Amino acid sequence: MKKRAFTLIELLVVIAxxxxxxxxxxxxxxxxxxxxxxxMCMSNLKQWxxxxxMYTDDYGGKFMEGRLYGVLPPTxxxxxxxxxxxxxxxxxxxxxxxxxxxxPPVLNYGTWGPAWYQDPKGGPDFYGSYCxxxxxxxxxxxxxxxxxxxxxxxxxxKGQSTIPLLADGWWDQAWAEAFDVIPDYPGMWDVAGTGxxxxxxxxxxxxxxxxxxxxxxxxxxxxxKDVWGLNWNRLTDTEDAPIFPDDFPDxxxxx
Numbered sequence: 130m131k132k133r134a135f136t137l138i139e140l141l142v143v144i145a146x147x148x149x150x151x152x153x154x155x156x157x158x159x160x161x162x163x164x165x166x167x168x169m170c171m172s173n174l175k176q177w178x179x180x181x182x183m184y185t186d187d188y189g190g191k192f193m194e195g196r197l198y199g200v201l202p203p204t205x206x207x208x209x210x211x212x213x214x215x216x217x218x219x220x221x222x223x224x225x226x227x228x229x230x231x232x233p234p235v236l237n238y239g240t241w242g243p244a245w246y247q248d249p250k251g252g253p254d255f256y257g258s259y260c261x262x263x264x265x266x267x268x269x270x271x272x273x274x275x276x277x278x279x280x281x282x283x284x285x286x287k288g289q290s291t292i293p294l295l296a297d298g299w300w301d302q303a304w305a306e307a308f309d310v311i312p313d314y315p316g317m318w319d320v321a322g323t324g325x326x327x328x329x330x331x332x333x334x335x336x337x338x339x340x341x342x343x344x345x346x347x348x349x350x351x352x353x354k355d356v357w358g359l360n361w362n363r364l365t366d367t368e369d370a371p372i373f374p375d376d377f378p379d380x381x382x383x384x
Contacts, residue, residue, distance in 0.1 A: 195266025220257030235301035236316030260298020264362035275299030289345035337384035
């Protein structure tokens with residue numbers, strides 16, 4: 130009997146069909162992968178809620194001192210909280226795990242550290258991709274740079290569901306204010322302490338949203354356009370916030 134085989138045209142047709150199906154499926158698979166990582170990020174933050182709850186329970190509802198430069202012993206949340214979280218992988222949003230080795234860092238999908246963030250305890254370097262709202266902290270009186278009235282200090286406050294605690298970010302901490310300027314682009318690098326700390330949360334790992342843990346230990350998505358409307362500190366005045374479309378640069382309007 131005469132053997133049959135695929136002709137060249139038939140093979141080309143099959144290859145074309147496979148290529149067409151791949152072009153249709155790949156965007157869907159990529160979107161599904163990003164959604165999965167966003168869910169994992171929210172799961173990480175929920176675990177952080179448990180860690181902060183354990184810490185504040187151990188200290189009468191009070192938070193750690195916070196980042197005070199040049200002060201010993203080390204007071205950064207990353208160091209202070211280590212006995213509670215232990216697994217350093219939880220410092221990483223699954224969308225931002227690449228350790229940066231240069232300067233300035235690649236911010237949207239990279240980590241802070243380890244190149245410039247040294248463990249103050251003298252051990253291995255820390256690196257991560259979550260940012261603490263430093264206004265929740267409880268610095269020793271006289272070490273808060275005259276901003277004592279702004280710190281939340283403990284969980285014994287009202288409106289906990291509107292007070293940010295920890296979120297996606299390109300630096301480990303931020304003193305965000307409602308009057309902070311809008312970054313020119315997501316992941317815009319600036320020098321910490323210049324009054325642009327709100328920009329520390331402006332990363333586009335999850336589209337127009339960042340995942341955020343609040344002081345009541347709930348986790349939810351927050352649109353980047355809405356971050357100014359949150360109670361970052363005790364004296365936050367949302368009337369200073371950019372809330373109109375004309376206030377936003379083109380990149381933010383398009384998100």
